[in-house]
Amino acid sequence: MGQSLTEPVADAAAPAELALIGDLARPARLTVPDLLAWPQHEARVSFECATSGVQHHRFAGPLLHDVLSAAHPAFDLARRKDRLRFLIAVTGTDGHHALLSWAEIDPDFGRAPVLLAARVDDTPLDRSGPQPVLPQDRCGARYVSGVTAIRVDGRYGPWT
Ligand SMILES: Nc1nc2c(c(=O)[nH]1)N[C@H]1C(S)=C(S)[C@@H](COP(=O)(O)O)O[C@H]1N2
Numbered sequence: 001m002g003q004s005l006t007e008p009v010a011d012a013a014a015p016a017e018l019a020l021i022g023d024l025a026r027p028a029r030l031t032v033p034d035l036l037a038w039p040q041h042e043a044r045v046s047f048e049c050a051t052s053g054v055q056h057h058r059f060a061g062p063l064l065h066d067v068l069s070a071a072h073p074a075f076d077l078a079r080r081k082d083r084l085r086f087l088i089a090v091t092g093t094d095g096h097h098a099l100l101s102w103a104e105i106d107p108d109f110g111r112a113p114v115l116l117a118a119r120v121d122d123t124p125l126d127r128s129g130p131q132p133v134l135p136q137d138r139c140g141a142r143y144v145s146g147v148t149a150i151r152v153d154g155r156y157g158p159w160t
């Protein structure tokens, strides 16, 4: 079957878009250039891949915590215990999927300096999409490339 001319087709020249969705008062669609609006951080990291060995990269971009906080997660910022139920689910173009917890990146808890990279080794990620950078991860599996969606989810428990 041929492709219909009226069907929307992904435009390879268009900047990749990331959807911030879930339990957010201000869900958003962001491009990689949009990520330059937040304070930029740099991280030199190495991580191991089971198939390709140790990789070394220099990433730059905002803190994931800053980007997600601007989308106003549905918790009371003044109440620390309220945040502990929230998960962050990151999805890539190919369906690769990884979870973080909110507490992991929260300055009051795990304080992991996780970036949402806009640039790797001086190459902008405008076309491929942003990439989470987890300097404390020994393995590279959560460096999801080509992120299309980040879902903040606070529906976890308590179950009775
Ligand atoms: N979208 C996507 N991102 C991904 C993966 C994947 O399969 N899909 N594999 C992960 C794994 S297992 C590793 S180790 C790193 C590998 O990074 P590299 O491609 O720079 O070697 O990418 C991670 N990011």
Ligand SMILES: [Mo]
Pocket: 048, 049, 050, 051, 140, 141
């Ligand atoms: Mo890997």
